[in-house]
Amino acid sequence: MLTQTKGRSRPVGPQLLGSMRGATGPLIGLVLLCVFLSLWTDTFFSLRNFLNILDQITVLGIMAVGMTLVILIGGIDLAVGSVMALTMMVMGYLNVEMGLSMGIAIPLALAAAAVNGLVAGLLITRFNVPAFIATLAMMSITRGLANMITNGQQIIGFPAWFNMAAIVRYGGFLTMTVALMLVVFLLGILYQRYRYGGRALYAVGGNPEVARLAGINVKLVTVMVYVVCSVLAGLSGVVLGARLDSVQPSSGVGYELDAIAAVVIGGTSLSGGTGGIGGTVIGVLIIGVLRNGLNLLSVSPFMQQVVIGAVIVLAVTAETFRKRK
Amino acid sequence: MTKPPPILSLRQVRKTYGQIEVLHGIDLDIHPGEVVALLGENGAGKSTLSNVISGTVPPTSGDMKWLGADYAPASPREAMDAGVGMIHQELKLLPQLSIAENIFVGRYLMKAGRIDRRAMEDRAQAGLKRLGLDIPPSRLVEGLSTANQQLIEIAKALTLNARLLILDEPTAALGGEETQLLFRQIERLKAEGVGIIYISHRLEEIRQIADRIVVMRDGAKVQEFDRGDVPVRTIVEAMVGRSLERMFPEIPAPADSVTLEVEGLTSPEDRFRNISFSVKRGEVFGIAGLMGAGRTELVRALTGADPIHRGTVRLNGRDITPRSPIDAIRNGMVLVPEDRKLQGVVLDHSIAENIGYANLPELAANGWITQRKLHAFADDFIRKFGVKGHGRQNAGELSGGNQQKVVLAKWLARKPQVVVLDEPTRGIDVGARSSIYELIMDLARNGVSVIVVSSDLEEVLGVSNRIMVMAQGNQAGILDRKDANDVSVMELATL
Numbered sequence: 001m002l003t004q005t006k007g008r009s010r011p012v013g014p015q016l017l018g019s020m021r022g023a024t025g026p027l028i029g030l031v032l033l034c035v036f037l038s039l040w041t042d043t044f045f046s047l048r049n050f051l052n053i054l055d056q057i058t059v060l061g062i063m064a065v066g067m068t069l070v071i072l073i074g075g076i077d078l079a080v081g082s083v084m085a086l087t088m089m090v091m092g093y094l095n096v097e098m099g100l101s102m103g104i105a106i107p108l109a110l111a112a113a114a115v116n117g118l119v120a121g122l123l124i125t126r127f128n129v130p131a132f133i134a135t136l137a138m139m140s141i142t143r144g145l146a147n148m149i150t151n152g153q154q155i156i157g158f159p160a161w162f163n164m165a166a167i168v169r170y171g172g173f174l175t176m177t178v179a180l181m182l183v184v185f186l187l188g189i190l191y192q193r194y195r196y197g198g199r200a201l202y203a204v205g206g207n208p209e210v211a212r213l214a215g216i217n218v219k220l221v222t223v224m225v226y227v228v229c230s231v232l233a234g235l236s237g238v239v240l241g242a243r244l245d246s247v248q249p250s251s252g253v254g255y256e257l258d259a260i261a262a263v264v265i266g267g268t269s270l271s272g273g274t275g276g277i278g279g280t281v282i283g284v285l286i287i288g289v290l291r292n293g294l295n296l297l298s299v300s301p302f303m304q305q306v307v308i309g310a311v312i313v314l315a316v317t318a319e320t321f322r323k324r325k
Numbered sequence: 326m327t328k329p330p331p332i333l334s335l336r337q338v339r340k341t342y343g344q345i346e347v348l349h350g351i352d353l354d355i356h357p358g359e360v361v362a363l364l365g366e367n368g369a370g371k372s373t374l375s376n377v378i379s380g381t382v383p384p385t386s387g388d389m390k391w392l393g394a395d396y397a398p399a400s401p402r403e404a405m406d407a408g409v410g411m412i413h414q415e416l417k418l419l420p421q422l423s424i425a426e427n428i429f430v431g432r433y434l435m436k437a438g439r440i441d442r443r444a445m446e447d448r449a450q451a452g453l454k455r456l457g458l459d460i461p462p463s464r465l466v467e468g469l470s471t472a473n474q475q476l477i478e479i480a481k482a483l484t485l486n487a488r489l490l491i492l493d494e495p496t497a498a499l500g501g502e503e504t505q506l507l508f509r510q511i512e513r514l515k516a517e518g519v520g521i522i523y524i525s526h527r528l529e530e531i532r533q534i535a536d537r538i539v540v541m542r543d544g545a546k547v548q549e550f551d552r553g554d555v556p557v558r559t560i561v562e563a564m565v566g567r568s569l570e571r572m573f574p575e576i577p578a579p580a581d582s583v584t585l586e587v588e589g590l591t592s593p594e595d596r597f598r599n600i601s602f603s604v605k606r607g608e609v610f611g612i613a614g615l616m617g618a619g620r621t622e623l624v625r626a627l628t629g630a631d632p633i634h635r636g637t638v639r640l641n642g643r644d645i646t647p648r649s650p651i652d653a654i655r656n657g658m659v660l661v662p663e664d665r666k667l668q669g670v671v672l673d674h675s676i677a678e679n680i681g682y683a684n685l686p687e688l689a690a691n692g693w694i695t696q697r698k699l700h701a702f703a704d705d706f707i708r709k710f711g712v713k714g715h716g717r718q719n720a721g722e723l724s725g726g727n728q729q730k731v732v733l734a735k736w737l738a739r740k741p742q743v744v745v746l747d748e749p750t751r752g753i754d755v756g757a758r759s760s761i762y763e764l765i766m767d768l769a770r771n772g773v774s775v776i777v778v779s780s781d782l783e784e785v786l787g788v789s790n791r792i793m794v795m796a797q798g799n800q801a802g803i804l805d806r807k808d809a810n811d812v813s814v815m816e817l818a819t820l
Contacts (some may be wrong), residue, residue: 196689203682206671212681213630213668214735215654273671 017117025318026171026267026282033286037293044296051169051178058166058181059084059236059243061281064266065188066232067259068280069225072192073205074272075131078228079120080233080259081252082142087234088247089146092155102159110234116142117170117230121223134233137258146249154248163245177239183234186265189275201225205272261308262287286311330393331356332489332520334407335377338387340373347373350387355489357518360511361673362553364524365541366564366754369706372738373525374541375491378413378522380404385789392488416474416750420467425449426464428481452480455517456510462592472503476510483514490514491522492717496530497752500616509536524677526754528557529783539562557796565756573787574762577770579608584774585658585743590636596622597798600636604743604774609765611789612778614818618800620778621663624745627776628660629653634641640742655685657742661732661749663778665725669732672721675729676712677703679720706734711760712817726750733764744768745776750784780810794818 035125038045063080070077094100096258100108110250116138123134150157174182192198203211241247266283268275290311305308331354340348348370355361365371380387380398389396391407398404401411418427425446431732434441435450449462456476466474471757475495482490492511496504513520519678523535530540535553539546540563548563591597597619598761605611612620624629627638636644640656647653647789650660662668670679680703681688688694688702703716710730713725720731729749732815736744746765750758765788768775779785785792792809794801794817 101480124615194693194695196694198683199678199681199689201683202674202678203671205684206674207667209668210671211682213650213660213662215651216685217651256785273674 006046009027026265026279026286026315029318030282030286033289033293037289037296041296044293045173047294049296051173053285053288053292054178054181055166055212055243056292058177059240060255060262060287061181061284062184062236062239063233063255064259064262064284065277066229066281067185067256068122068188068266068275068277069192069265070131070229071182071200071260071263071268071270072201072272072275073222073225074208075124075222076135076234076260076270077120077134077229078135078256079116079138080159080229081140082139082254083113083116083230083302084085084148084237084240084252085249086142086146086254087237088241088251089149089155089249091238091241092158092247093149096155096157096185102162104277106238108230113230113234114227117227118223120230121226124226125219125222140305143249150153151251153250156246158241158245162242166239166242177242180235180239184235185277189281192311193278196293197221198214202273205274207273258287261312265312267315267319283315287314329357331390332392333396334390335378336388336390338377338384338389340382341375341549346385347544347683348377348384349543351541351546353539355520355522357358357488357520359516359536360513360521360523360534360553362523362525362535362538362738363541364528364531364533364538364564366602366756369541369564370752371541372493373544375411375522375524376492378404378408378489379491379560381411386496387548388813400796405482407486408488410479410485410487410489411491412475412478412482412493413499416471416478418466418477421465423463423465424453424460424469424477424480425462427477428452428462428484448484452484453477453590455483455513456480457513470497471510472506475507479510479514483519487519489520489522491524493524494526494752496524497645504530526752526756527781528560531555531654532557550625552637552676560788561755564754574759574766576609576788576790577607578768579769579790580772582606582608584641586637586642586718587637588639589639590623590626590638591634591636592619592622592626593632594796595798597626597795600800602762602793602800602803604776605780605790606774607769607772608790609769609775609788611785611792612776613782613785613808613814614795614801616780617797618713618795618818620795621747623658623795624776624778625662627653628658629746630660630662630760654741657740659683659736659739659741659744661729661736661744661746663747663751664788665728665732665752670720670728675717676714676720676723677716677732678709680706680733680735680738684738685739702738703734706738710734710737710764724754724757724763726753728756728763729753730764733761737768741773743776747778748780749780782814786810786814799806 043049065078067077087109088234090112091105094105094108095102120138123129124131145275169175192201200216200221203214203216204218208218240251262283263280264270265286266279270281287308290308291304294307333355335351335353337352338348339346339350363371376488377384380401380403385443396407419430427575428449429445431813434444445470446462453460453462456479460473479490488601495507499507525531532554538550538553538555538560540548540560542564559601582605583603584606588601590600597624600623614620622631626633627651629652632645637644640658664673677700682701700716707716712727712730712734714727720728749761753761765775765777777785779786786809790806791803792814793803794814796818804813
């Protein structure tokens with residue numbers, strides 16, 4: 001009996017590593033990248049720079065968590081950049097123009113984001129619109145709405161603490177926005193690994209028909225995932241607003257592709273069912289470190305785009321190669 | 326009678342993966358104009374052997390000769406060019422292309438830089454004619470019957486001048502009539518001197534089609550018969566390596582109380598209509614019928630997988646007419662679907678995860694699902710059901726029989742009252758079949774009402790207390806075990 005209990009508890013070690021399952025390749029890549037940059041530049045390897053990188057990835061990080069959930073079920077959400085802009089504009093309008101406190105403006109803005117996700121989710125599940133098309137449409141609609149609020153103008157004049165949340169390092173370490181991102185990472189990983197809904201995502205992504213016949217409410221799961229993804233996109237918009245101390249309707253153009261890139265670099269398969277937020281965190285860090293490092297090396301922003309593209313190709317082909325072996 | 330020299334001859338062909346030898350020195354000759362049945366349980370090495378012959382995997386050692394010359398295909402393409410046509414169990418046709426395009430896909434005939442449709446269709450027509458098929462080659466493959474699609478695969482091999490055809494379970498998805506059609510075509514090809522390797526689990530049909538039988542077990546050739554009409558039992562004994570007492574276990578007697586009542590069930594697309602029956606506690610209720618009789622559609626609707634137009638389903642007297650799989654599952658009615666790979670398991674997820682997917686509410690009873698809890702839960706069922714595999718192994722790596730056990734295991738954890746099995750042993754080897762039958766009987770003994778849909782007549786007759794026969798969406802009749810035999814069932818099925 002004793003040996004049996006022992007036998008069962010054995011996999012605990014690998015299990016912790018298991019939270020990075022499929023992400024070992026990206027993790028090695030990240031470490032190599034850091035080693036290389038530490039040796040190549042004298043500014044990279046410092047706490048200050050590390051905290052800088054964390055600050056720089058907050059927006060992408062929060063957004064990519066939502067995108068991971070969508071991609072895990074085999075979907076895609078192209079609207080996140082626009083939803084982010086809409087959330088920012090709603091928040092700005094409610095706070096600055098209507099004089100509501102941020103404590104009310106932020107939840108209402110996130111609710112607007114949730115409605116976007118809900119519409120996309122219902123289009124996909126009720127009317128069988130492919131996710132790509134449904135969210136492409138939402139991307140356009142939402143961007144238009146974001147612009148309509150102020151007729152394309154930016155909004156400034158948020159309370160002072162809002163900007164400080166992205167600047168002041170509490171305990172000399174974490175800004176509020178970085179702390180928020182870390183909380184999102186943690187909750188995301190815990191949910192995805194240990195909760196009913198999280199495990200159901202893998203079933204739906206692996207094979208929706210198997211999941212449906214196994215008694216999983218595939219439609220509900222799908223709608224909820226798009227809602228959560230939109231809310232997280234909205235939340236990343238709040239963070240961006242704090243960082244910029246202003247909101248503008250042109251924010252977040254092309255962010256959906258950055259988020260997808262981070263998810264894919266982190267080892268989540270676009271066909272759904274494999275991968276996870278653990279990998280995405282690494283994917284986000286790779287993009288963040290890479291951008292930071294390339295800046296330190298004074299590589300032009302245009303060249304940076306080339307490099308990031310190359311990294312996506314490298315990450316995906318390395319994964320395919322590893323699987324074949 | 327002296328045989329002509331063999332088309333293909335294998336001597337001491339071995340294949341190893343890492344440390345494991347999966348083919349142990351196979352000798353095999355295929356002569357022109359003969360059908361060699363290659364039999365064995367899943368995992369016996371039939372697929373590996375046919376993959377070696379068709380150039381998909383290279384042998385580790387051994388000699389292969391094709392028409393007397395050395396033969397070592399580096400790719401399926403090279404094997405095809407030599408004249409080996411492999412027809413896979415899962416058909417690989419493109420539904421949106423025409424028959425002619427499918428036959429020539431990858432090697433379209435060209436004329437002056439353009440695809441020469443006329444020539445392709447003419448040659449396709451010739452290939453189809455050789456098989457006695459009267460279908461215009463310009464027709465799309467979509468919508469053709471499985472049997473005809475099978476024949477098109479064969480026509481494709483023939484237009485590539487195949488001298489040797491490997492047919493992997495060609496009749497797995499065919500009804501009786503279609504099987505006979507295929508056999509007539511095989512006879513024609515034999516007469517033309519084509520050699521055929523015929524892999525099948527349906528031992529009854531081997532007698533009819535095979536000239537020789539080669540039985541494999543655990544990667545070795547264990548026995549060879551120089552004729553086709555070997556008693557099924559003899560073959561099975563060679564396959565499993567032990568003598569069989571009987572194929573079907575004893576059927577327990579059901580209780581008197583009725584569990585499930587179905588009344589006037591009708592499908593919205595008219596796939597079946599006005600079906601009424603009841604199943605007792607601990608009864609095995611078989612559903613028989615030809616392809617397209619509406620059996621699968623009926624049980625899918627019954628378990629909430631497809632919508633119901635009219636009719637009621639009552640469980641222990643309570644109306645539970647399901648509107649979704651969740652509805653049915655909550656009420657204790659579960660489906661083991663027809664297509665394991667597409668509906669039963671997620672192939673690239675682990676066994677434990679697959680078992681977990683049907684039991685997430687229970688696993689998450691305290692809110693949290695840990696890997697440890699999942700594996701403890703799954704390992705329990707893996708042991709109980711004798712699944713040959715480890716919890717962390719991907720379901721796709723398992724044999725069909727073991728995959729089916731995983732599907733059963735994931736349901737039985739929920740202690741259902743009604744278990745519906747659609748084609749429970751399709752594509753599963755003989756040894757594993759009897760363990761599936763044992764599981765069915767265990768369920769019945771424990772008071773579960775079991776519904777078994779099967780195209781395999783012997784199977785329905787062997788496992789059921791009563792049999793409902795369906796014909797073209799109608800309920801043709803319900804037979805008691807003592808009145809049911811292949812004649813009485815077929816009479817009803819062809820009503």
